[in-house]
Amino acid sequence: MDNKLKSKTRLAAIQLVTQHLINNQDIELIKYDFDKFYRNTVIDENLSKIEYNINFLSKLISFFKVLDINLVSKDINNLLDFNRKFENWDTITKAIILVSLGEIKNSEKNKIKIILNDYIEISKSFLNLKETKLINSILDKLIK
Numbered sequence: 001m002d003n004k005l006k007s008k009t010r011l012a013a014i015q016l017v018t019q020h021l022i023n024n025q026d027i028e029l030i031k032y033d034f035d036k037f038y039r040n041t042v043i044d045e046n047l048s049k050i051e052y053n054i055n056f057l058s059k060l061i062s063f064f065k066v067l068d069i070n071l072v073s074k075d076i077n078n079l080l081d082f083n084r085k086f087e088n089w090d091t092i093t094k095a096i097i098l099v100s101l102g103e104i105k106n107s108e109k110n111k112i113k114i115i116l117n118d119y120i121e122i123s124k125s126f127l128n129l130k131e132t133k134l135i136n137s138i139l140d141k142l143i144k
Contacts, residue, residue: 011052012034015034017099027064031057031058079141100135123135
């Protein structure tokens with residue numbers, strides 16, 4: 001699978017986890033609906049489509065599902081030197097961290113930097129530089 005499709009698939013996983021965090025709906029049902037109604041849908045006049053790899057997306061979602069979010073939250077809160085707890089962060093930041101952490105924990109060590117870089121690049125599309133640096137720092141500390 002090419003890197004561009006992997007990035008699009010990671011973005012789709014972040015979208016699914018964000019929706020799950022917002023409405024607490026079963027993530028498998030969210031994924032089913034996303035695959036059925038949005039995959040390969042044209043999204044603009046340039047005929048851009050929502051593309052992703054179904055198998056890789058399933059793998060990313062399975063990594064997310066086995067994460068102990070309470071433990072991750074506790075670990076992140078222990079790393080912070082400011083008063084804003086992980087539970088109170090915006091949903092997209094939490095989703096990026098959770099999806100990336102799930103993938104990183106289940107990947108070979110030699111691929112971790114590449115994976116981390118891709119999630120940081122994705123975060124730049126949604127967050128300001130300060131939040132992106134925070135994600136980078138948190139993931140870096142959690143990985144070590």
